[in-house]
Amino acid sequence: MLHKLNLEHILFLDIETVPLHEVFDALSPEMQYLWSEKTKYQRKEDFTxxxxxxxxxxxxxxGKIVCISVGYFSDVGDNRSFRVTSFHNEKEEELLVEFKKLLESHFNRPQHLLCAHNGKEFDFPYIARRILINGISLPAKxxxxxxxxxxxxxxDTLELWKFxxxxxxxxxxxxxxxxxxxxxxxxxxxxxxxxVYYKEKNLDRIVTYCEKDTIAVAQIILKLRQEALLLPSEITTI
Structure with missing residues (x-):
């Protein structure tokens, strides 16, 4: 079934997220309490x-999203081309609006798919929740x-690998x-x-990391289809 998919109909993506504030003390007292309750099971007695x-x-x-990197095939013939671009901004609302515009203008048809590694458990619901928290309407996808x-x-490449x-x-x-x-x-x-985000203040380094993950997700799909991996010359960052 995977072989029947048109690669040009898939938007590959990855997100990078950070805590909403740099330090715990920046949370309101109510949010500190809610954080304590939310993480009680994971922390046990090991961490405050x-x-x-x-x-x-x-x-x-x-948390919040600081980068969404996307990649897509613009040609899957002899002159195969894979284009990568990133939405990154100190203001999360602005990057989410730009990402939504991409979905609604170029990946809004029924045949279009979103693809990520562990996307169904993390990337897709995380983006949807942050969109709503920022007061933006959900895109159809x-x-x-x-x-x-x-x-x-x-x-989801993780789901595909689970079989x-x-x-x-x-x-x-x-x-x-x-x-x-x-x-x-x-x-x-x-x-x-x-x-890297809060201490080094190096968002460019995070963007590069996010783009590499996006390319890796596309490579996994190619491998599962038993097709040749992308060469560096076939990848363009825009």
């Missing part, structure tokens, strides 16, 4: 709520209310390694994004 706050970017209620499972326009084994998890780094795909994790990893 303040110590655990560096992980707040994982939850859309306590993220509005799943009333849709049957086969009507959801999302592809129905719902308890199984494989990281993007592991999957690219075993499939012989150049690793996107050659600089930072997800756990370091918050520090």
């Amino acid at each position: 709520p303040e110590e655990f706050y560096e992980r707040a970017g994982i939850w859309a209620e306590f 993220l509005d799943l209310f009333g849709k049957k499972p086969w009507e959801v326009p999302h592809l 129905g084994d719902y308890k199984h998890y494989t990281s993007l780094k592991l999957l690219t390694n075993i499939l012989g795909i150049p690793s996107p994790k050659d600089d930072i990893d997800g756990s370091q994004v918050g520090e």
Whole structure:
């Protein structure tokens, strides 16, 4: 079935997230309490709520998106081309509005799909939640209310690799390694994004990391289709 998909109809993406504030003390007293309650199970007795706050970017209620990188095939023939671009901004609302414009202007047809690694559990719901928190209406590709499972326009490379084994998890780094795909994790990893954003104030470094992950997701799809991987000369950043 995967071979029947038109690659030009797929928007590959990855997001990078950080805690909403640099430090726990910047939260209101009520939000500090809610954070404590939300993370009680994960923290157990090992961490205080303040110590655990560096992980707040994982939850859309306590984090924010600092980059959405997207990639798409503009040609899948002999002159194959894969284009990558990123939405990044200190103001989350603005990058979300720009991302929504892309979906509604270029990837709004029934045949269009969104694709990410662990996208169904993380990227897609995270983007949808942050869009609503910022007071923006949901684009159709993220509005799943009333849709049957086969009507959801999302592809997930983790789900494809599970082959129905719902308890199984494989990281993007592991999957690219075993499939012989150049690793996107050659600089930072997800756990370091918050520090790079708040301490180093190096958003460009985060964007580069996010774009590499987006390319890796496309490479996985190609590998699962038993097609040749993208060459550096076939990838354009715009």
